[in-house]
Amino acid sequence: MNRSARTRGLWLGMLAALALAWLLSLIVGAVRIPLVEVVNILMGQGASQPAWQVIILDFRLPKSLAALLSGSALAIAGMQMQTLFRNPLADPYILGISSGASLGAALVILLTGGGGVHFLAKLGFLGNAGVALASASGALLVFAGVTLLARQVHTITLLVLGVLVGYLVNALVRILIQFSLPEQVQAYLSWTFGSFGGVSWPQLAWFAPAVVLGILLAVASIKSLNCFLLGETYARSLGISPRRARWIIILSASLLAGAVTAFCGLIGFIGIAVPHLARSLLRSSDHREALPACAILGSTVALLADMLAQLPGSSGILPLNSVTALLGAPVIIWVILKQRNLRQAFST
Amino acid sequence: MMLKNLVFISLLIVILGGCTAAPAAPAETLPVATLPLAEAEDLFPVKTELRHAKAFTVEYHDTYKLVTVLQPWRDADITFSYILVQRGTMPPADTGNAQVIEIPIQTAASLSTTHLPYWDELGQLDTLVAVGNSIYINNPKVLDRLRNKTIEAVGNGPDVNVEVLLALQPEIITTTALGNSKKDDYQLLLDKGFHVVIISDFMEETPLGRAEWVKFIALFTNQEAKAEEVFAGIEGRYQKIQKLAQDAKGCPTVLLGYEINGTWHMPGGKSYQATYIREAGGCYLWADDKTTGRIPLSFEEVYAKAADAEYWFNQSSSWLTAADVLKADQRYGKFNAFVQGNTYNNNARVNPTGGNDYNESGHANPDLVLADLIAILHPELLPDHSLIYYRRLAPGVSQP
């Protein structure tokens, strides 16, 4: 059938694009390293220049893996939130999980160097690892709060609560900024730009399992997500428990969004734009197809954004969030215009 | 004999008389001095000359000084002028946009911690009635005064405590500004009727230029002589060791700064940090850069260029030991400067609440900072120097 040939071609194309993006991310960087050398290094055969080996194995490889994981995680979480809340502009951060993560990061970045510097240092809250730890703790706290409520309240209430948590956190962070040195404020600002480059191998050891777990949970929620397309009442008549399904979806999305925020900062747009891209390319809302497509496309977009942020050919880097916004916004606009009945596709 | 005296005295009278011939006063000027000019002393016998500082100028007039801050902040398109009028005299008729301030001042508030050393050098700590944020202050004398409430902490920025300042009524308030109306406090203080003096010492491009701002404060206290004495001392010591460094053999390569969240904010080639390294006889790897700010670079790029740098300075102020460096990111362990134990951080003097004295007295004592750097980069030149502002972060060296 025409449709299945097209679909096959699509999947092949997406996978090829991902592979290409990943390979490019290893080749492109501040230093030009030939493809042959890259392959040799990956195969464990060393390189003609030892510095290249360090660059590939300790800098580019973990960074590309972080991008891969983050892109998938954000796209999948975004898709889940869009289905659960029936909102085409829902992003993975809608529950306020990342606000919790931001607060954790702010506490570490803005306070170390201020009061409690030695105390926090002794607890191990230093540098990128420390930020990640605090960030994850913050995310966890908010998540605990959200899930306690998720069983009691209506879905819409969760949405409102998420927004409120976001405002609260912003206010707290502003207070922290008031008492911080300019050096620290700049560091926090830098954190909000998002980056994959701060993730080293020890951090990946935590980041990767968290994302994989989140994705597994998302896969387990595919059936419920499809049911939710018909609405909660029909979902119940099909034997799904909406409360439990919601809990698993929220757990999965929180884990994914929280992990990415903790290790890479706030990265926007991928979570909103990629699900639309996936659904649009596949011409389907079936989560059995949309989820893997989100994973693949999300990774590709993240890798692409990271490469562009490195301003190939010149020195210096751009904030990652600016690049994802530049990539993501046109996609959203295109999707909206192309699908003239977006309102139909997602009536509230 | 008597004739000679007579002639001499007559000549004297003629000469002095000529001098006292007052010019026909133009109708619009107000009477200027209560004493005839000829018999008054020069009100400002020592006139400041600036040898390094470029961000402010001073013009001396009979009864007042015209001080102009040329670049109050980066990319500023306005200047600030102050007319410092000697007490008991009248200001000039046309003061334009300048604030008119009577000197010598008796009371002042300094909202920025980095300016406190200038007041201390001039022995004017008793003049201070208020400071900004107390948590970053290292100066023990100021801290004492804060404890027994002879100095109050009023904060800075948009939340500066105006009520306390109104109660204290300092004659001038010194502050810094960023040109951002949301973050600066000078406008709201001006609106309350205070004399607000903007200090832009951070706009200087050289450490000596910055330290010379002690003379700026001295203009308000009529201590030009003392300021010159203090500064000349600093300048002399600085230039002496700088010359030593220039003649030194070899130029060790230097890396500065640190990475956070994947971005290394590398100090520009014309920044203070870079200038210090150059004057200390070091070769900063980004010396070719033309900016005074910071360049955002990727961690990888820095590694590619500076993995073999011999020395590494000025990291995060929360890194106290080598273990801290690795905890922040284990990839620092791949830098030669770290492995060889040649990593030095400028946070040897930090107060319990995190205020780094490098940013306080360090700016007023560039000779000491330079000495630290030379002692590290060329130990043979200053063998007896103990590090003041720098601590060594070497694996295996235990630190507090």
Added chain:
Amino acid sequence: MSVTCLEARNLAIGYHSRIAKVVASGINLSLFSGQLTCLVGPNGSGKSTLLRTLSGLQKTLAGDVLLNGVPLRNLSASQRARKISVVLTEHFPPSNLTVRQVIALGRLPYTDWLGTLTEDDERIVDDVLDKLEIEALAGRFFHQLSDGERQKTMIARALAQQPDLMILDEPTAFLDWPNRVAVLMKLKELARTTGAAFLLCSHDLELVCQVADVLWVMERSGMLTCGSPRELIESGLLARVFATPYGEFPARRLLLER
């Protein structure tokens, strides 16, 4: 031939809030397989509440609902989903689902954890498309359909669940005359051919009187009367219940037309 599919004993229906609001109580009903039963009554009599309670979507306040002799509350949600399917008036948010995909969602109670469709499932979907005569629509996007086509698709979806009992809440609302007739006739035919019990509620009195096997008349007082349409017309119940200031419901006319 007629087996009791669903039974209600001393049922009380209503809403659980801080104070339970009883809509109707003391209800005793039987629903038979292979028959089309229609629930009629004035607005506000509690028809929707009754349907939702019987389908298990809403809890009973008192009494029992038995499905094939087993109390509903003893069944798990997925067991119930294989026995009872619903067609509601709710519109669900549009998405890129084709007609086929919507119908396939009806197979979810039988699929594995991922929701994969086996060949059997696909065959059943084909079968249902055929039964509802909407094969031509299979590849079209659901929200591009007309109201009548959509209703048929939703019935097809409910049918794909292979239920013993299908409950439909106002299936003829918003449809034009030809479609209304078509839907009701189709439901009756399905009751005969599949052997499942069909329960629906409707305001389409005239049509329903001619098509239904059994009528349940629910009055505002909560009183529920069951019987064949003929019985209920001849007894004058329908005329009384649906009387208006402008005259009574011309029920007898229907008897003559039959």
